Amino acid sequence: MAVPTIALYASPPSSVCSTPYPCQINAHANYDFELNSRSSSTASSSASSSQKPIVGGLSRLFSSPAVKHASFSGDREELGWHDRGDELKELSSSFCYTPSKCLAGSSIKRDQSPVSVLQGQVSCSSSPPMRIARERSGCDVGFQSSIHGSFRSGANGLFNGFVRNALGSCVDYDSPSFEVHSNGIDEGTSSDVVDELTFSMEDSCVDANYEPYAKELLLGAQLRHKIFCDTFVIKAFHEAEKAHRGQMRASGDPYLQHCVETAVLLAIIGANSTVVAAGLLHDTLDDSFLSYDHIFKTFGAGVADLVEGVSKLSQLSKLARENNTASKTVEADRLHTMFLAMADARAVLIKLADRLHNMMTLDALPLVKQQRFAKETSEIFAPLANRLGISSWKEQLENLCFKHLNPDQHKDLSARLVDSFDEAMVASAKEKLEKALTDEAISYDLSGRHKSLYSTYCKMLKKKLNMDQIHDIHGLRLIVENTEDCYRALRVVQRLWSEVPGKFKDYINNPKFNGYRSLHTVVMGEGTVPLEVQIRTREMHLQAEFGFAAHWRYKEGDSKHSSFVLQMVEWARWVITWQCETMSKDHSFIGCGDSIKPPCTFPSHSDGCPYSYKPHCGQDGPVFVIMIESDKMSVQEFPANSTVMDLLERAGRTSSRWSPYGFPVKEELRPRLNHRPVYDVTCKLKMGDVVELTPAIPDKSLSEYREEIQRMYERGSAPVSSTVPAVSGTVGWRS
Numbered sequence: 235m236a237v238p239t240i241a242l243y244a245s246p247p248s249s250v251c252s253t254p255y256p257c258q259i260n261a262h263a264n265y266d267f268e269l270n271s272r273s274s275s276t277a278s279s280s281a282s283s284s285q286k287p288i289v290g291g292l293s294r295l296f297s298s299p300a301v302k303h304a305s306f307s308g309d310r311e312e313l314g315w316h317d318r319g320d321e322l323k324e325l326s327s328s329f330c331y332t333p334s335k336c337l338a339g340s341s342i343k344r345d346q347s348p349v350s351v352l353q354g355q356v357s358c359s360s361s362p363p364m365r366i367a368r369e370r371s372g373c374d375v376g377f378q379s380s381i382h383g384s385f386r387s388g389a390n391g392l393f394n395g396f397v398r399n400a401l402g403s404c405v406d407y408d409s410p411s412f413e414v415h416s417n418g419i420d421e422g423t424s425s426d427v428v429d430e431l432t433f434s435m436e437d438s439c440v441d442a443n444y445e446p447y448a449k450e451l452l453l454g455a456q457l458r459h460k461i462f463c464d465t466f467v468i469k470a471f472h473e474a475e476k477a478h479r480g481q482m483r484a485s486g487d488p489y490l491q492h493c494v495e496t497a498v499l500l501a502i503i504g505a506n507s508t509v510v511a512a513g514l515l516h517d518t519l520d521d522s523f524l525s526y527d528h529i530f531k532t533f534g535a536g537v538a539d540l541v542e543g544v545s546k547l548s549q550l551s552k553l554a555r556e557n558n559t560a561s562k563t564v565e566a567d568r569l570h571t572m573f574l575a576m577a578d579a580r581a582v583l584i585k586l587a588d589r590l591h592n593m594m595t596l597d598a599l600p601l602v603k604q605q606r607f608a609k610e611t612s613e614i615f616a617p618l619a620n621r622l623g624i625s626s627w628k629e630q631l632e633n634l635c636f637k638h639l640n641p642d643q644h645k646d647l648s649a650r651l652v653d654s655f656d657e658a659m660v661a662s663a664k665e666k667l668e669k670a671l672t673d674e675a676i677s678y679d680l681s682g683r684h685k686s687l688y689s690t691y692c693k694m695l696k697k698k699l700n701m702d703q704i705h706d707i708h709g710l711r712l713i714v715e716n717t718e719d720c721y722r723a724l725r726v727v728q729r730l731w732s733e734v735p736g737k738f739k740d741y742i743n744n745p746k747f748n749g750y751r752s753l754h755t756v757v758m759g760e761g762t763v764p765l766e767v768q769i770r771t772r773e774m775h776l777q778a779e780f781g782f783a784a785h786w787r788y789k790e791g792d793s794k795h796s797s798f799v800l801q802m803v804e805w806a807r808w809v810i811t812w813q814c815e816t817m818s819k820d821h822s823f824i825g826c827g828d829s830i831k832p833p834c835t836f837p838s839h840s841d842g843c844p845y846s847y848k849p850h851c852g853q854d855g856p857v858f859v860i861m862i863e864s865d866k867m868s869v870q871e872f873p874a875n876s877t878v879m880d881l882l883e884r885a886g887r888t889s890s891r892w893s894p895y896g897f898p899v900k901e902e903l904r905p906r907l908n909h910r911p912v913y914d915v916t917c918k919l920k921m922g923d924v925v926e927l928t929p930a931i932p933d934k935s936l937s938e939y940r941e942e943i944q945r946m947y948e949r950g951s952a953p954v955s956s957t958v959p960a961v962s963g964t965v966g967w968r969s
């Protein structure tokens with residue numbers, strides 16, 4: 235059995251720097267279980283000699299006294315981490331059976347699907363590259379103007395707000411992420427922002443006065459992805475280094491390492507330099523002296539807003555974690571929606587990367603915290619990654635949660651999957667199919683994946699199957715040009731291998747109720763291992779990724795979502811896919827990415843498709859607000875344009891402390907909106923607002939409180955205890 239190798243070390247540094255494709259970097263099969271430890275020796279031996287010392291060197295340097303311990307924990311998520319070589323393998327769950335083919339140079343064309351970028355799948359096509367007739371500039375202009383037009387036309391709608399946020403990721407569509415100008419800003423950034431920046435090349439100098447560990451971190455990142463050679467990103471590294479200097483994580487490692495790993499995760503899925511820079515700075519607002527204004531002045535609104543967005547998401551996540559909100563299905567769903575709606579979709583992406591790295595390094599924390607984070611991750615962040623279509627992150631998050639929450643099952647299934655997983659078989663099946671398709675002159679895009687440990691576990695549970703009955707642990711997906719080619723390709727598959735009886739499904743002639751179309755068959759590959767082959771056109775594939783038949787909805791099952799939620803998720807997913815695919819483009823691969831690119835208009839249904847829905851830009855979606863009452867948090871849904879008064883009325887209806895008319899019985903019970911007192915209860919609620927309803931002082935505590943004050947005065951001391959807040963008259967504790 236072939237043993238996977240460490241993803242990030244599989245390609246020589248030069249190729250990593252020049253080809254920022256996930257598939258090229260992730261030349262491995264990543265199983266987040268025992269396979270990792272079994273593969274570690276192979277992994278390290280396959281690492282290039284110039285890379286190996288980085289891990290060793292870092293570990294050495296991290297213990298250097300040069301790294302000072304900060305007086306505060308530094309990590310807002312209370313997470314510790316440590317540098318473990320094998321954890322780096324978890325940076326992607328994708329694998330490439332024949333990575334060299336992807337890199338084989340200009341003679342071999344490669345179609346990189348945007349979807350597969352995010353799914354971490356590999357798609358290499360050989361014989362004639364598929365092309366979509368798409369006038370690049372015309373298409374982009376159409377796309378941009380149509381979106382601009384739509385969100386401007388209904389500025390009041392919440393959905394429009396979301397669209398505007400989402401659009402933030404699209405407006406620099408054509409900016410080449412690696413072209414850096416003297417001001418350090420990506421092309422495509424508006425000139426007025428550029429004018430405001432205080433960036434200088436000197437600041438970005440790699441030879442800045444870094445501690446050795448920081449230098450190594452930067453170098454290590456540069457070896458893994460060329461975006462870290464971008465001066466704008468280096469500048470962000472520089473700021474992050476300054477901001478977090480001396481801070482340590484619970485593991486004793488420098489805090490900066492977490493920032494770099496978060497940014498590397500983003501770079502690997504194709505995020506541009508703005509997002510990667512924000513990834514480096516993502517904790518600076520909360521955990522350092524840096525202010526929004528400073529980030530704004532130094533990096534522009536693009537980065538500053540993203541960092542602020544991540545900070546807000548972190549606060550919500552903390553609130554939810556402390557209140558165990560995510561465990562309630564309805565509220566968890568509202569939280570997902572809120573996350574997507576209140577922030578630029580890219581801020582969610584950064585938060586996910588931050589959480590993924592934290593999950594990878596969870597072992598440094600006490601068990602109880604490990605459990606708490608794993609639980610929240612499984613309830614909030616893995617589903618979010620699923621909704622955004624970032625399958626490789628979703629799988630890693632799920633596998634890590636599984637490991638922490640169900641260690642016995644995890645261990646057991648890991649051991650069994652190690653024996654059943656046969657990467658070599660899939661690699662040779664893929665090669666064989668490629669050759670046969672080329673002989674038949676069928677244009678194709680072929681990708682492969684192995685089912686993740688957790689997905690296998692869930693399928694076994696859900697369908698009450700044992701492992702031998704799961705037929706899609708190994709799978710190939712073939713995307714061809716038209717329906718006729720689907721059937722031609724099917725015949726090729728049937729000629730090559732024998733089919734498992736009863737497993738053929740023709741969802742092209744008989745689409746599923748949700749519109750999903752594809753041919754499925756299971757064949758016996760070489761040996762006794764079944765191999766699932768899915769065959770579809772690009773159009774069918776887009777339908778299976780966006781909109782009605784989207785994979786995230788298929789995976790979530792029968793959940794009933796409002797059309798607002800559905801649209802929001804699809805928008806976010808589309809925006810991120812578009813952005814990452816665009817940024818992952820490498821100009822040396824002609825035609826790459828053009829085959830299964832997200833469509834210029836959203837969503838991607840064919841004309842007249844009954845399942846298609848269009849974003850209703852004038853639609854006012856609901857608002858989700860966090861309400862904290864008597865120390866209990868809930869996520870409440872309100873119609874668009876609701877006010878604080880509406881919230882008070884709703885709270886009043888369920889609280890004995892309120893008058894039958896929905897007004898507070900006691901005047902002092904004033905709400906606080908985002909930590910500030912509300913003076914005007916007619917102010918509108920916004921997505922993600924946090925409203926605290928100051929609890930009434932129970933008579934008992936009030937009298938205790940008075941007694942304590944009395945005692946203090948009797949003792950001649952003022953009430954300075956932090957547990958005894960200052961009072962004004964006889965009213966509440968807070969204004």
Ligand SMILES: Nc1nc2c(ncn2[C@@H]2O[C@H](COP(=O)(O)OP(=O)(O)OP(=O)(O)O)[C@@H](O)[C@H]2O)c(=O)[nH]1
Pocket residue numbers: 705706739746748750754778779783784785786788
């Ligand atoms: N996006 C999307 N993918 C789907 C949908 N239905 C099926 N699939 C994909 O197709 C695969 C196989 O689906 P089916 O052939 O219907 O298989 P099944 O009935 O679930 O049976 P098993 O494969 O044995 O579990 C799934 O594992 C998914 O990857 C759908 O509605 N949307």
Ligand SMILES: Nc1ncnc2c1ncn2[C@@H]1O[C@H](COP(=O)(O)OP(=O)(O)OP(=O)(O)O)[C@@H](O)[C@H]1O
Pocket residue numbers: 353355625681682683684685686689693706708709710711766767768785
């Ligand atoms: N045969 C296949 N070839 C390539 N990719 C696949 C194949 N089957 C599923 N995928 C993709 O792999 C990712 C992980 O899917 P996963 O294995 O968890 O579920 P699934 O196979 O789609 O569904 P289920 O578990 O219900 O069978 C998804 O992005 C999915 O679209």
